[in-house]
Amino acid sequence: MEMNGKQPIPIYLLAKAPEPHRVKTRMQPLLSAQHSAGLAAMMLEETMSKVSEHWAGERILAAAPDIDHPTLQILATRYRFRLEAQVEGDLGVKMWHVLEQGIVRSGGAAVLGSDVPHIPDYVIGDTYRHICMGKSVVGPALDGGFYLLGLTVLPKGIFANIKWSTGSVYDSLKRNAKSSDILFAEHPILRDIDKIEDLEWLANQDARYRKFLA
Template identity: 25%
Template sequence: MCADEVTTANFPLAILAKAPVAGQAKTRLIPTLGAEGAARLQAELIRHTLSTALQATHSSAVTLWTALDHQHPLFLELSAQFAIALKPQPQGKLGIRMYHALHAMGQAGLLIGTDCPMLDAELLIACQRCLTESDTVFLPAEDGGYGLVGVRRPSRQLFTGIDWGTADVMAQTRQRLEEMQWSSVYPATIWDVDRPDDLARLYALNERFRHPQ
């Protein structure tokens, strides 16, 4: 951790979220959960991620960057209930979408997805505080990617030439950081929910995920 004392902060936080559309959400889990079941799980992961985010920072600082269906009822419900901003993800590779969300902040902030339910508010706040000491902060994922990125200032270079969706993402990003001569810290390694083998750990974390609303 980059800080010993952790309290609620107020910092920009972007969440990339795919709409829970049956057949298009959590597709790798469809063979196990079915299309509707995978979509319900996606909806529960979005709700859980937003709940965690709102424990770490003010709702006015949270932006839900939407994909698949920008006007999905869940997105509209969450925006109305919690007064969070909704913005459509731009077209393009993941790196372009991440850069766009971080650039829109106009200041140092964090970006996460909805696939890492083990993230908690304490870790989010600590990661933000890391940006007072480092150019970037990452939470590497066990699968070779990362589940959180924070930057003092965004740069397209950091997100270009990366083989997104592979086990090389974090390694390639570390190499890019060296080329840019940017400092970075890695407070923790996390895991995400992407494949059927991940479900047992998800259910152990919170039984609610077994029977999402």
């Protein structure tokens, strides 16, 4: 589906290349650097698989620091994602960049993190439909952040004064959105998989992840 004859609505999946000592570091030393990288790769593939199946528009993997990483290249080909490098800056700068180019080109865009491989399939499809109807949508995270954001307009101050990696991120985003007259449709709260207790929870939901705790 397209909006007003524009290009299909894109979703940008933000991810780091799954390199030891660079990903899932908050799970170390309880998880080795190699296991942390393996976990990150598995979570990324699970997310890409779901997006590939349930997102009707364009799919872009916005990665850092090295888009030539073999795992990224393989997964992008397998699940038909366009691969591009993240810009430098904090999370707000990275999201602003991809959302801006998506909205200019397609009239709407979504950005998704790779820390919620358990995201329900319907959330992905519903996000696309919300954007097609001109609605903004957000997926709150249990830790006070958000795992997904879909917009059809991009107010200048949408990410202003947000203290990233704190429990106030989502509240700050909502406050900024309200000041720009944006009302979000909200998806269910999901748990980011960042710490070892999060992995233990995920392994209880999905036995495939138990191997990382063995």
